[in-house]
Amino acid sequence: MPPQTRRIGRANRGNWSTLSGRHQIHLLAYGEDLLSRLAQCILSDHAATLPDLHHIVVIFPHHASAARFRRVLLTQSIKQGHGALLPPHTTTLVRWVCKLCPHSGKLLSTTARTALLRQTLLAHPKLCDPQDSWALADSLLKLFDELQTSDHRVADELREFRTTLAKAYGIESHTKEQLGYEASLIHTLWHSWTEQLNEQGLTDPVQAYVQSLNQSLDQARNSRIYLAGHVNLNDVELDWVKHLLDSGHLQIFMEGQYGHHGYHPDTVITQLLDHLNKPDPAAAPINNYGRLLNTVYDGSGQSWYRRIADQAVAAPHSPAVDKLTLHLAADAEREAQAVDLLVRRWWLQGKRHIGVVTGDRKLARRVRALLERAGIQVEDAAGWRLATTSAASALASWLDAIEQNFSHTPLLDLMKSPFVASPQNDNHNDCHSDAVHGLFEHECVLKSQITDSLERYQNHIKQNRLRLIESHGPDSVTALESLLAQFDLAAKNLLKLRDGHHHPGAHFLSALHHSLDQLGMGQRYHQDTVGQQLIHLLSEMGQAAADHNLGYTWDEFRAWLNRQLEQHNFQPPLRGQGVELMGLIESRLYSFEALIIAGASSEHLPGKTPSSAFFNDGVRSQLGLPKVAQSRNILFYDFRRLLQSAPHVVITSRQEEQGEPVIKSPWLERLQHFHQQTYGNDLDEPALTTWVSHANTRIRQVDTLPLPIAHGAPHPAPDVHLLPTHISAANQQRLLNCPYQYFIYDCMGIAQTLRLTEDLEKSDYGERVHRILHAFYADVTELAGPWQGLINEGNRQQAEAMLEDISKQVFLEDTRNNILARGWLYRWLGLIGKFVDWEVMHQINWRPDATELSFDHPLDVDSTIQARGRIDRVDKCRSGFAIIDYKTGVTSSVTDIERGEQVQLPFYALLHGGPVDKISFLSLSKDRFGETGTLDGDNLKNTVTLLQRRITATLTELKRGAALPAWGDEKTCDLCQLEGLCRKQMWEVDDNASI
Ligand code: SF4
Structure with a gap:
């Protein structure tokens, strides 16, 4: 130890809680500020060289303490009149010795070692199930690390190794069954591993660290080393520390107490000091609080109640x-x-x-x-684990998209990621940042219900391009087209690797890098601190795969990548x-x-x-x-x-x-x-x-604006130019049910919220049944039919067979994608007989005239308004027409229709122009199959006349600026999506409050 250190050590003796040996081990009492003491000691020990402390090395177990230590040191040096310092080198033990004595040979990277050992394991199929190969490689490497940093050596001969293990287990015969697998797995793989590394001229990083430790002793003696907070050193590190302690070049700082073994907080300190041959330091001063904690965790064997009694006496x-x-x-x-x-x-x-x-x-x-x-x-x-960062999430979305045939979920995540250099992120044109993925989500996914396949998304845009440009603008449509084309191009090389076969790992990494560059992600990663670490990791994996000829299937490659992302941490800079x-x-x-x-x-x-x-x-x-x-x-x-x-x-x-x-x-x-x-x-x-x-006590964002005035139900009066230029059965029904709905959907043009349904739902079932019945009487491309002539008892079997054929064709796509869709098909097939029964009876008086009949013509009373609609089916008899609407769900009652509460069928009668003899629903449900809601004769005539008058009156009122109040009844409100806009809950509360 340098003379000045000894002098200072003596001078400060009273300050240290415990000094052991030649003041080289500073065992501070719990609660001492270790960094402050360390800084104080360094400044005292090296007062002669201040402000130059660059020859000093401070070794921490974790780099997190370094920033705090430098600040503490500077604060104390300022107090001593040194405004600036040439600071000591703060580092970790591994980093320092590896820098001091770098390994001269070829080093195996940490990224490569698990992958390489796993490959070695796979070469021994008797010892390892491929499913467990990653986990087993991790466990083995942990054991190999322990073996390399301990004094134990694995014997060359398996028999000898078995004998050692048998002794350790206390088993007499080394041929015991239970030792066989464990001994031969470890022995075989240890030797295979070391031989493989030798053959390839590689050194394991832990082995290199051990070599650096052993070689660094001479050079380390040129420095003054302070080892702080290390309570868990392995055998090799302990030897290194002991040498430097004995030669007086190293001091240890740690908190704790000596003298306890077993399950006790101080056991680690006791073991460390025993290993360093520095046992039994003088007891550190301890305050009452520390004494209480010592008594709580006492491991001396004294009874719980005795300790409680003693504590109560010692500190009332x-x-x-x-x-x-x-x-x-x-x-x-x-x-x-x-x-x-x-x-x-x-x-x-x-x-x-x-x-x-x-x-x-x-x-x-x-x-x-x-x-x-x-x-x-x-x-x-x-x-944070790298896997939890947004940079890694973008990468995972990209690979998920490729694996799942560009399913809308990962694709949308990717589109929204700031790491994708999509046209909207680059602002190459005028489209808003959310416009492109909004267009994709609304049009390609929700509206068209396309859930995957780039080709299907692209075809949909192509077929609807003019409409989309009209509604979303040309910039957004062009941007979405080029983004999808960008995905298509970037995925090409990666998709080739998804063939279930093994490919060189380097091919995966190079295809991945290439695709990231094409998506602009590579460039963005380089501009981001986490992204840089991610790119570095991918490069290391690529290098490892190329150096060691690692081969993977797509799934194995993803497992490797996911493990790497989970095992690497991102550490933000600390102050x-x-x-x-x-x-x-x-x-x-x-x-x-x-x-x-x-x-x-x-x-x-x-x-x-x-x-x-x-x-x-x-x-x-x-x-x-x-x-x-x-x-x-x-x-x-x-x-x-x-x-x-x-x-x-x-x-x-x-x-x-x-x-x-x-x-x-x-x-x-x-x-x-x-x-x-x-x-x-x-x-x-x-x-x-x-x-x-x-x-x-909770943080709330306080808005300084005055509170909105409480109000009742909204009743907006739309400007005349907002009024729709067409009427339909749907918008007339909305006007009746709740005029506010008409205001939102028809005047403001706000679309109803769409929902993606991957399973076939009741509404989809209804749509399929309508298509089947349309194809039965009209020529629909790629579907069987149409039926020619009338249906009677003589030909009903052929009619049923044709309906079955059409039904299977219509449901084909659904049943291919989803087995549950078969339930809906069978449900309909079970009703075909009833439908044909009805047709046989119905066609005694009526002949099918048209199906899916569309109307779009100016209204008689106001030619600026178009009347629009599509009637499921129109039948004909000598005197006139019958209008039929197929219903797979609930139907309206005759009373509601006559009272004008339900306008669909009368509206169709009005559209058709007539002469209409009858309107009715055809209920296509198992329990209520048949016509319902039927209206004919004078009743029909009066209902249609009343509807016509009401439409005329309403149009006039609206043009005069009539308000459209929210007044939905319970049934309407239950099915409505606008509660957040009309705030029904709020005005109901207000109403109650005012009573
Ligand atoms: S929730 Fe009820 S009151 Fe409000 S808009 Fe919908 S139907 Fe009208």
Whole structure:
């Protein structure tokens, strides 16, 4: 150790909680601000060289602490009169040693290693099921990493390896069945793997790291190294640290206490110090609160009740009050609101170092959204999985679109993505940013009910181009056409790889890159920080595939890509202050002004006990591999440390999640019970529950505009130029049912909301039946028929057979796409006999004259208005015509028709001009088959006359500016989509309020 370090160490001896050896191990009491102490120590140790600290290396377990440390160091150096510093090198151990002694050979990338090992596994079909190959490759690599960083060596001979395992398991004979598979899998694959790497001149990155560690010792001695917060070092790292500690070139900083083993927060510290041969440091000073926590988690074997009694005597008043609050929320949303409220309260109190530590990423996202709504920016030290970013979502949508024959769902997602350089995103023409995907969604999907196939979308646009240009403008139509053409072109090479065969992985990656460039996504990714990482990952995968001749089917390639996106994290840059969200590990070196440990359920603290695919803990211990329980002990240590890392800590959990009870973390449960039984309170703050449930504590956007005046039902009077220039049965019925509907749909021209129905629905069934009956009497291309002559008992079988043929042809497309559509077909086939029965009787007096008869002519009383309609069927007899409307659903009653409540049939009679002898519905339902709503003679004549008069009067009134009030009755309103516009709920409430 340099003389000045020794001198400073002695001078500061009283300041350190615990100094061990030659002051090289700084074991700080829980609650000490480690970064501050570290900065203080560095400034003292190197006072002679200030402000130059560039020869110093500070090694953190996680890069998240670096920004905060630099700020702490600068603050302290300013206090000592140094306004600027040449800062120390802050890094992680892996990065530093690999930079110090870079590997000279060819390094296997981390992206390539799983893929390559999986390929090796597939070459041993007896050892591995291809379905499990990815998961097994992951487990094996984890084991290989542990083997490479431990002192254990896998024997060359399988027999010898089996003997070692048998001993570790305590089994006498190494030929025992249960050892056979595990031993031979590990032995065979370990040797295959190492031989394969040797043959290819490759070095595994973990092996390279181990070599760098061993080679870097001499060079490392040229630096002054500070190792902070490392409590989990492997054997090779421990050797490295021990050498540098012994030569006086390295100091260790960590929080904790020595002396505990087993399931205890301090076990990791005890094990580390024992491994470094630095046991038994002097006990660090500990305050009452720390003593209480030590008693709660005591592992000495002293009974629970003895500990409670001792604690009550040692500290009659709880030292945890005002330091620790435990909050149990009703559910996840309430828990997020509690965290949001606490942070905002602390922020208003001027606190600027606030931590929210949680392993629950869903909760973290919700908290972040709530705080950002309040204008508080949150730093996320844990980062995000690349798969959850919008850049990766756009890529997934593109590949989903290719896999699903350009299904409308991924295609729409892609069109809306800012990463696609579509014409509307590039503003090459005047169309609005939403216009193109709006046009696609409305016209190609909802209106035409086309759910997939680029060709079908393109054909639809081609066939309806003029209409679409008229309604959406030429720019939008052209932009959509070129966008679909762009997708078509970009997909070509990728589609060739979807043939179920194996192809070189490099082909997938190059086709993918090419397609991204054609969509403009490549360029946009380069302009985005996440996009750059994504492109880098794809390039690495491409390189790995090319270097190692990796071959995949399309599905295997996607599985590989998805795993890579899940395994890589995006880490936004950190400032090291403000409100920070993080996991337990990232919080290792932090001290806060206030802290929340959120989501403290057993699911996250400690979470599922990690299991190893190979060996139990006893065997791992015998083989010198880290025990599985080690990771749980590290979490326990981090949890215990956090309890003293801020003057005020709040731990939150919740009672239930989606109706299921949530089990509290056992560490929280133990703390709460101990406190309850010792001091009679469970550390809850009831006021917090009250505040959270109070609406005034939530952030609301306050509009300063005056509130709208309460009003009743709307009754707009449309300007005359808004009045429709045609009348139809539908718009006359709307005028009757609720004039406001007429105003919205017919005057304002707002279209009804369309809905995509991938399954055949009742309305589609009705449309198919109408088509069948039309084809039965008229010539329809590609369908059988039409029927010639009359139907009678003599030819009814042929008529039924023809109807069956037509029916199967009409339903063909539906039954091909969806097996459920067959139900609708069979339902209709079951009615054909009844239909022919009816025809036989009906045709005694009537002859079919026309089907699907369209009318569009000026109205007699006002030639500026067109009368439009299409009548399902017109039959003829000697005296006149019969108008028939097919109905597969409900029909109107004669009374309603006569009263003028239902206008469809009388309106058709008016359109036709006559002489019309009869109007009726033909109900095509199993239970009510036959004519209904029939009107003839004077009744018909009077009803039509009344309708004609009403139409004339209404047109006159509308031209005079009559209002169109909303007055739908319950039945009409139930089927109406306009409630949000007419605000019926609002005016009903107002009406009640005024009573
Ligand atoms: S919800 Fe009722 S009142 Fe409102 S527009 Fe529709 S039918 Fe008319």
